[in-house]
Amino acid sequence: MSEPNLAWTGVLARIAQAAAHANRATTPPQLLAVSKRQPVAALRALAAAGQSAFGENYLQEALPKMAALAELNLSWHFIGRIQRNKTRDIAAHFDWVHTLDRAEIAQRLSAQRPATRPALRCLIEVNISGEASKAGVTPAGLPALVALVRSLPGLALRGLMCLPAPTTTEHEQRLPFRQLRQLRDALGDLGLEELSMGTSADFQAAIAEGSTLVRIGTALFGPRDSS
Numbered sequence: 001m002s003e004p005n006l007a008w009t010g011v012l013a014r015i016a017q018a019a020a021h022a023n024r025a026t027t028p029p030q031l032l033a034v035s036k037r038q039p040v041a042a043l044r045a046l047a048a049a050g051q052s053a054f055g056e057n058y059l060q061e062a063l064p065k066m067a068a069l070a071e072l073n074l075s076w077h078f079i080g081r082i083q084r085n086k087t088r089d090i091a092a093h094f095d096w097v098h099t100l101d102r103a104e105i106a107q108r109l110s111a112q113r114p115a116t117r118p119a120l121r122c123l124i125e126v127n128i129s130g131e132a133s134k135a136g137v138t139p140a141g142l143p144a145l146v147a148l149v150r151s152l153p154g155l156a157l158r159g160l161m162c163l164p165a166p167t168t169t170e171h172e173q174r175l176p177f178r179q180l181r182q183l184r185d186a187l188g189d190l191g192l193e194e195l196s197m198g199t200s201a202d203f204q205a206a207i208a209e210g211s212t213l214v215r216i217g218t219a220l221f222g223p224r225d226s227s
């Protein structure tokens with residue numbers, strides 16, 4: 001450990017507080033540090049504080065960061081849109097994928113996962129707010145995609161993910177997160193323990209509805225470089 005990172009300890013404290021408020025003090029969600037458009041030095045500083053899981057959205061940006069920090073044994077989560085021509089590198093380099101949303105991508109990731117690595121841990125992204133522009137399988141399409149992913153040897157399905165449309169009140173924020181949890185529960189006992197939900201803007205609401213992985217960027221790193 002080097003000097004304490006105040007943003008990191010502050011976010012962890014807010015997560016712990018939200019978990020306690022939801023009667024989950026002993027099972028708080030894991031913090032995924034969303035490091036897109038942040039420089040390697042910022043990731044290194046957070047890793048030095050004790051953060052081990054990082055989320056990246058863009059493959060071209062993630063690969064050099066992973067190489068630069070390879071000696072730190074971090075875990076890497078892919079949380080961006082998955083383009084067909086990027087599946088080989090995603091399957092080779094990442095530990096988790098949160099944004100699986102169609103059969104073809106699942107089949108490619110499974111076939112391309114190197115045999116030397118354990119099955120790629122996956123979450124299926126659900127378009128819970130029904131926005132036309134958003135990624136994610138529809139709730140109606142979810143059971144068939146779940147069945148397919150569970151049949152693929154290179155993938156290990158661990159849960160569901162959503163990125164709902166922004167709303168303002170905690171009550172409104174909780175609704176889509178509750179829907180995702182209920183969709184998961186309706187699938188039956190398939191070991192889908194992870195619910196990846198909540199960002200800087202709404203992680204307290206997500207924790208109240210059972211989030212196990214909060215994806216937080218801005219609150220940890222400050223604003224992103226938009227260049």
Ligand SMILES: *Cc1c(COP(=O)(O)O)cnc(C)c1O
Binds near residue numbers: 199
């Ligand atoms: C960028 C991003 C986040 C983090 O958002 P912040 O508002 O910076 O906390 C979380 N999830 C996904 C899928 C993202 O693309």
